[in-house]
């Protein structure tokens with residue numbers, strides 16, 4: 025009796041195995057699919073983590089390491105032409121001057137209005153060596169004027185070179 029049961033069990037087992045072939049296949053497919061899901065989740069996790077780390081780095085980086093060529097996108101701002109001049113506002117954002125890149129037209133006087141609400145301390149001294157500008161703006165005089173007489177890319181900075189930016193003359 026026991027033997028018979030065993031035999032039956034064996035038969036059932038082998039039958040089960042026969043059908044199990046595809047079952048186990050399905051199982052392995054399932055498990056590899058869930059593995060894929062896990063690794064995709066892991067990738068997502070690291071991407072999100074990376075974005076968080078980068079934004080923290082970006083927010084807390086010191087102005088000293090800031091320069092036009094680092095992570096800041098070149099948000100070029102075109103100076104607005106007004107009667108006989110072109111005006112642009114210079115402010116302070118993310119540890120540096122904003123805009124980082126200012127586009128101006130050659131031989132038209134530039135009127136750079138410094139936003140004293142954001143530009144503080146030594147950043148209020150603006151130097152544009154190429155055009156002989158070295159000016160400390162105050163609450164009574166926050167405008168820097170110069171005429172870009174030459175085409176090209178020229179840097180500007182604060183008195184200590186901590187804050188930097190670029191002027192493109194076209």
Ligand SMILES: [Cu+2]
Pocket residue numbers: 146147182183184185186187
């Ligand atoms: Cu400075």
